[in-house]
Structure formats: structure tokens, C-alpha cells
Amino acid sequence: MTADNRPDLLLMSGGEAMLRPSLVRSIAEHARLIGTRTNVLSGLFFANHPRIPAAVRAAIDAVDHFSASMDVFHEREVPRKATFKVLSQLLDEGKDVSLQVVGLGPEDPYLADLVKDVRSTFDDRIPMFVGSVAPQGRARTWLKRSAQPHRAVQPAPCSLAAWPVVGFNGHVTVCGNQDVMDGIVPMPPHLLLGNIAVDDWETVKERCLSSSMVRALRTMGPRYLAQSFGGRVCSGYCETCFTLSDDPSVPAQVSNAAREPRTRALEVATDLITAGAGPVAFARQWGIAKFAELVLLGLPHKEQAQCGT
Template identity: 40%
Template sequence: MDILALRPVPAAAVLMAITRRCPLRCRHCSTGSLPASEEHPGEIFQRFAGTFAPGDGPRLVMLTGGEPLLRPRLARSLAETAARGGARTMILSGMFFAPRVPPAAGGVARIPPAIDAAIDAADHFSASLDAFHEEEVPRESVFAVMRALLARGKDLSFHVTGTGPGDPYLRDVTAAIRREFGDRVPMLVGRVGAVGRARTAALAIPSLPSLPAAAGSEAAPGAPAGTASRTAPPAPPAPPAPPAPAGTAGAVTASEAGPPAGTGTAGSALPCAMAAWPAVGFDGTITACCNQDVVDHRPVPGHLRLGHAGTDDWDTVRRRCLESGVLRALRTYGPLWLAGAPPERGYCETCRTLDVPPPAPTPAAAFMERQVRDLQLAGGGTGFARRYGCPPYDHLVSLGHPERDHDF
């Protein structure tokens, strides 16, 4: 909830894809990662994180990949460096290190020491879980690792991906997570996008054991007092999936880098919150968008390039993110409005090919920018999940949230 509530705030966070490598071969992977995929010196990322300063640095650093925990010492070092700069850290993992043979029912899993230290250094840990990951890592093995982490008080979440609201797998797995963890662990549910291996792969959902008929129809056993009962979400027709973003199998951001929900006529205003957080790609190139087609391709469109982690510092990147007239207009009106383009042209495609001068920085434009930002902030984490995620699962980001004021 807290992380997603920050999503519309420019430069509130930075995403860092510290490797493109991954030992898993999930058929839906947005990055097309392989064990021998590209990987650049850790010093590039470490140097950039070293420029964060308390009060002016990002509030959150999100470590993704590929599989970031293939570089556990780098992940730990980045988390510790970010903390000295006043930032908190989140790690998103595909859980390759979970035991291939699940522990006995209800058991916990041993986590390799270097990986355990990296997770411990981060403030939040999120596991990717979907039908395609389950072909590589058993669900119960993932649950066993998460049980071990939850038992010692780690802040956790799941990034769950499916083919759309009508996907029966989403009903199955979200109900299983709620039962297993007593509604204490939130979920961000997104949709697979046609990016990376998923662009050409046939993504029929693998067969999985079905849950009992009552699954998901009652509050999970062990749920905190006052937890409301919820029925399993209905299955409306699936809308088209958005393009997936940078991240382990597109998870953090299958709900973060596609176009927002909505339709309109030519030139409709449809603000983009994805032009808010800088994203450091595998080679250190920093973009204003985490959409995988932006992160992967060179050259990066000029209006979306913010710099390079090997040469620029955070203050420079932050200033470019905040002051760019085109980025400010994208966050306020969206690319269709800027280009005067019809919706069928494609929201993200229109942005990548955008070639227009920035609108004049008038008082009215500044007023609109504040209004759009504040409307999105008012929607909070659930509002963001509803707009970019997979309804009707948006409420699951609030599970376990203490609903109290805090310093984040």
C-alpha cells in the first residue's frame, strides 16, 4: 500500500535492474532472461546509490532483474548504501533459491546465507508467483521461504501475474495465499504482457491442482481479528493485457508499466504515472519509464532518457525527472493528448515515438499538474492497483496494512 501510494510522486523512488541473468526459464518472462544474459559491473550501480543523500535522495530503491538475488552481495551492499542515503529498499525475486523439494506441510525452508543476508538488509521483500513460475519452482517451496521470513517479522508481499481478470489461476493462487498467511501478506496482481519471451510464447495456463470449492469464500484461518470476509472475485471478460515492464518476469511492474485503464477519443487526456520513477537498466542507462521496450532498446527516446548511473548522480537525474516539460506533461495529460493521437494507435507506442515540444510552463499548467498528482495520491495504493493492475484484485494490496500514519 505504502509503496504503490508513492507511485505518482516524481522521483520518490528509483528502480534498479542489477542483472538481466536468471536461472529460471519462465515462458512469460518480460526480460527474456537466461543464465548467461547480460550483466554489467556492480560498481556502476554502487556508484549511483552512493550519490543518494538524506533529504534529497529517493525514498525507495527497488532492486529487480533478471533475478537480483543472483548478485546477493551487490543487493545487500546497495540496500546498506541506500539506507545511509535515507532510502528504504525493496527486493523482487523469482524465488529460484527456494527448495525444489518442498518441506513437509507447514515447514520452513533454509535460505542460502548470502541471499538471506541480502533479504535481511532490505526493508521489504516480494516474491513473484504465477503459473509460469510454478513450472520452475513449486508453490509450496515459495510458501515455505515466505513462512520463514514472516516468522522473523520481515515485511513481505507477493507479485502475482495472470492472463487477466477471468484467469482461474488468479482465483486459485490468491485464495491459497490468503489461507496460508492469514491475510497478513498483501498481493499486487498484474497481467502478463506481450514483451520478452511472452511476445512469442503460447501462454496457456499450466494445469494446477484445484482448490476445494469453498476456497477463497471465507476469511483465511488465523486471520487477524476484524478481518472482513471476502468472496472469491468474479471472472469478467479479460481486457487486453498491457505491455510488461522491467522486473523479474515483469512482476513488479506488470501492473506498473502498461497504459492506465481508460478509453477516449483522439487526443484524450489519460495521465501516465509511469513517467515518475527513474529506472536504471541492466547497462546503467537511466530512463524515465520502466516499460520493458524502453529499458531494452537503444537508443532510448530522448524525452525518456535521464542519464547513466556510471556518470550522473542522483541530484542530476532527479532534477531532469522533475523539470522536463515533456515528462511533466506526460504525467499530467499522457502521450495521446500530447501527440493528438487516437487510442487505437497505442498508449505506450505513442509515447516512445513522441516528437513534440513541451507545453509552455504556464501557471495553469502547473495548477493542472498539481491537481492530477493529488487526485492520484488521494486514491492511494488501491487506487493505483485498480488503475494499472488487474481488477477485481486491487483490494489485495491492502492485506495486512496497519492503516496508521508513519514516516514513509
């Protein structure tokens, strides 16, 4: 958030956001007028063209940051050479760019090869967030989640429950989980912040900041929350979150606990620790830990030191 509570950064993704380049440009230009930066994530479907199409180029110029998505499946449609050509052009023109890369795990040879290629081609000027393919979307039909070892439930704050996400149906949620956005999981009431057809930004912001359930997720995480207030602790982190509203007594107890002074003190301390941990800690939690430091590539050494503290 900015000092006057405007969103500091707006991310546009998809699907493929650049299929609507005029809309992306319009959003970016309006965001700049109110002091908000913008970032768009694209699979670079247009990279196979000899030149970047004019409308797409105008949209890229309008946003503050351009991020490209790469994985072995994308490369079947958009060859690495074509993606590198676009990124090189934008980088040489001074555009702020990054990569979001996914593979099948820390030992995936594809990831090792791609990371090495990116670092050598761009001389460590492009930061990368590297994560694992999840059994969602198209991967649901072939990727099976391996059984997770049983561990004692400990507090694990959800740093993803920190900004509103707008879906294609206009629903605004506090969670960008693909199953929630696609409607595969029935919308958990505690994750729904409103709908852009009827709710303005101030309303959405207020719900995001004041909801006792959302605040508890950011402080304790869903599994610890379920254990503490009589919910169902599932094997999965997000799966547990989806069930938290199934028993009405859980939100009611969380709401009562949120009124206690010690709860607010814990929330403030957790927020400070989470924010202070920086981007590398975020990448370790939500991406592949061995590649976490790659999010700092391209930053001046002084900024890298600040981010790493």
C-alpha cells in the same frame, strides 16, 4: 522523495536481482545510511534449497521489504509449496513481505486459485499486486495483444513516469517498460534521464522533475499529449509514448506550454489527485481491477482506511 530530496524508496528487480546477493546487500546498506528504504523483487529461485543460502539470506535481511514474484510459469521451476515455505519463514520472523502475481486476465482460474491459497495460508497477512501478463520478454513469442476498442482520447496521467529506472546498460530512464529497457524499442529521447557512468543522482533527479515532456506525461498521459500537440495517436498507451519524439515539433510545443502558469497549476493538481488516490487506485490502473483491494492485505485497519480514501 524525502524532505531533502533523497529517493524515499529504491526498488531492485531484474531479471533476478538475488543472483547478485552481495550487490543487493551493499546497495541496501548504503541506502540505509542516507535514509532511503529498499525493496527487492525476486522469483525465489533459491526456494528449492533446504535452507536459504547464507549470502541470499544476508541480502534479504539487509533490505526493508522483500517481494516475491509468482505466476504459472514460475511455479514450473519453483513450486508453490517452496515459495510459501520461504514467505512463511520470513513473515514469522517479522520481515515485511508482499507478492507480485500475474495471470492471463481477470477470469484466469490460476489467479483465482492462487489468490485463494495465499489468503487462506497466510490469513490475509501478505498484500498482493495482481496484474496481467503482457506480450513482452518471453511472452512476446506466444501472447498476442487483443484489439482494443476505439475510445475517445481523454487525459490519462502516467503515474509510472514518476521515478528513475536504471537498466543493465546503465541508462537511467523515467520509464520501466520492458521493451524500452531491453532495447527492443529505440530509446525515446524524452524518456532518457542519463547514464550512471557519467550522471550523479542530483542530475538525474533534476531532469526527472524538470523535463517538460516527463511533466506532461505525468499530467496528461501520452495519447492525450499526442492528440493535443500533433503527434501520432497509436492504439496503445505506451506505443503512443514511444513515438512522441519522432516529430520534433511535439516536444517543442510541450516545452512552450510548460511555461504557462495554468500548466503548472494543472500539474500540481494532478499530482495531488494521483498521490491522494492511493495504492488501490494505482493497482486498478496498472493491474487487474477486480484484485486491486488485495494490495491492502496485512495493513492495520486504520492504514487501510487511509489508503482507501
